Amino acid sequence: MSVRELIVSKIKDGTVIDHIPSGRALDVLKVLRISGSENFRIAIVMNVESSKLNKKDIVKIEGRFLSKDETDIIALIAPTATINIIKNFEVVEKRKVSTPRVISGLIKCPNVTCITKHEGIETTFEVLSAGLRARCIYCNTELSYPEFVELILKQLGPKK
Ligand SMILES: [Zn+2]
Known part of the structure; x- marks a missing residue:
């Protein structure tokens, strides 16, 4: 399977967290308090090639939108992350996290x-x-x- 096939499948409504430093996808889910038992459909892609980061992780969560507080928490452990809010297969909001000093x-x-x-x-x-x-x-x-x-x-x- 190519990288493209692995990461491209779209979600209808939910959140895509991209450009997570490689190896941290599971920590991102942990700080979001998502264990997998909540019934959201979740795709976790780890250690894929990235032009920006060399390697990165991606998390897609169907049916879950992140609050501002959750975005801020992600910024602490994944400062390079970009967060896309998806509604009806379209990106309706792009958030870039910023890590506080x-x-x-x-x-x-x-x-x-x-x-x-x-x-x-x-x-x-x-x-x-x-x-x-x-x-x-x-x-x-x-x-x-x-x-x-x-x-x-x-x-x-x-x-x-
Ligand atoms: Zn101290």
């Missing part, structure tokens, strides 16, 4: 001695290398990508 108040610092644990100070992380890592500006604790995703998931709480 700092993240305030979203995730907790894992360092138990960090001042943000004790003084009622809002946590602030500097985003390093376009969503690959983040660093606490108070104690310099650096989060690797998997830790970062885990803390985001923890903050989002159990699925509603």
